[in-house]
Amino acid sequence: MACNKKTCGCNFNVKTVGKCNASKLNIDGSKVDNLNWTEISVPEILCIPKLKPDIEEIDQVYAKIILDNVKLIETPFAYKQYILFSFYNSVNGLSTSLPGLIKTLTEHVTAVLNPPLQTTVIAGFNNLEQGLELNNKDPKVAALIKTVNGLETTVVDLINNINVAVTAVSTAADNLIAALKRIPFSAQAICEAIKSLTDTLDELTTLINSIVGVLTGILNSLNNAVALTGDSSITAGVNVFTGLLKSVIDTTIPPLVATTTKSINSILSALTQVDCDNAYAFTLIGNAEGTCLSGRKLIIEGTLKQKIVYTAEVDTQSVHSAHYEVPFMAFIIPYAKFEGLTYQKNIEVYDPVTNGPIFINGYVYDPSVGITVDLCEEFNIEKCIEDVYVYALDPRRIFKNVTVFLKAKPGSSCN
Incomplete structure (x- = not known):
């Protein structure tokens, strides 16, 4: 050719x-x-x-x-990263509702501590100890007094731990509110603050739910200790306190714990509306x-x-x-x-320039996991x-x- x-x-x-x-x-x-x-x-x-x-x-x-x-x-x-508009919307009302929820929780925790624990139980321990001191020369009574002192310390430690946990919750809530008001808007800072608040609430929940168990253990230990004395007069004096303690366990504490747990769950429910696992999207x-x-x-x-x-x-x-x-x-x-990610069209994201939604084609992802x-x-x-x-x-x-x-x-x- x-x-x-x-x-x-x-x-x-x-x-x-x-x-x-x-x-x-x-x-x-x-x-x-x-x-x-x-x-x-x-x-x-x-x-x-x-x-x-x-x-x-x-x-x-x-x-x-x-x-x-x-x-x-x-x-x-x-690639360019955006915050999902659904995430942006979900946190808008949180800064308004959270202070009231934290205040209610603090009031409910205070009701659990005082008067039931700080006044009733601690005062009962003090009265019991004063009565036992009259017979402290008896070795069995001396041993009982030592046991009572240890059990009282357990209650005091529990009260202190709950107060520390409440303070930690308040601090974490303040940090979250500050993150919600931060300019420029940062989903990462908000999610880190939410994680911190959730952790402190979980710790407080554990302590609140342990109150009945701790008091029940104290009641059983006290009954076992007084039985070893074999003294009917001592037993009668202890029974006055154990009756008071049983009333607190059976009647006073459970509704207060339930109310406090409900307050904690209300805060957790508000936080779970913010999906930090799907806070971001990106487009190439x-x-x-x-x-x-x-x-x-x-x-x-x-x-x-x-x-x-x-x-x-x-x-x-x-x-x-x-x-x-x-x-x-x-x-x-x-x-x-990308591993674990699915391409999507028309993802609604927050645009900081217009302070409103725009649509992109790309991927929803969790920055803590990364892009692979x-x-x-x-x-x-x-x-x-x-x-x-x-x-x-x-x-x-x-x-x-x-x-x-x-x-x-x-x-x-x-x-």
Whole structure:
């Protein structure tokens, strides 16, 4: 095959060998059937081997692509992070309602401590100890007094621990309110403050729910200790206190604990409306070069095998061929894919510029988990020779350029 140099400026030109079905470049993660493609040119100057005669005219060109290796690697990518508008809305009313909820909780905890524990139980211990001191010379009574002192210390420690826990809850609530009012809006600061408040509330819940158990243990220990004295007068005096203690355990404390637990649950319920596991979304954006990278790149290594058939510049006009192999490397940016994340369209996010919602296409994610590119996927590469250009520079040298078309389609995923 030959062409007129005046019209096309070449000795030999062939276009599109094989099926080249180019699809529009798409890395948004929504389409995976017709994916990404690339074209590479393999230009070179080929020299006729020394044992071959000179070129008179190029007759035919053969080209074949052999793929040697396809590897999926991770690359940097640019993205923009947004706060979900649902998250932004969920925290708006929290700064208004939280102070009242904390105040109610503090009042309920105070009602548990005083008068039942701080006044009734502690005063009962003091009266019991004063009565026992009258007979402290009796070794059995002395041992009982020591036991009573230890049991009173247990109640005092419980009261102190509850007060510390309440203070911690108040401090954590103040920090959360400050985070809610922070400018610029920070979902991370809010979620950290919510986690701190939730932890302190859990600790307070444990202490409040332990009151009945602690008092019951004290009651049993006291009954066992007084039985060892064998003194009816001592037993009678202790029974006055144990009766009072049993009344507190059975009648006074349970409704107060239930009310306090309800207050704690009200705060926890308000906090659970804020979903910190899904507070953010991101969308891929072009980098400084204007290239939209997906975080993944296919490295394709191959060999371009070629044969050039030509008529020799000899009297017999004999036909000869020269064989060449040229290694090449190309890359394709496949669609974005991240571990554990699903591509979504029209995600409603908060825009700090307009102070309102906008919609993006991207991924909802948890920043504490991070973004991990999924490299556990195989791709099938379709290939074709899109264009071949050959030109004899002189009787011993040939300029050749082959345009290779490569297209990637998803295959199987690894385990």
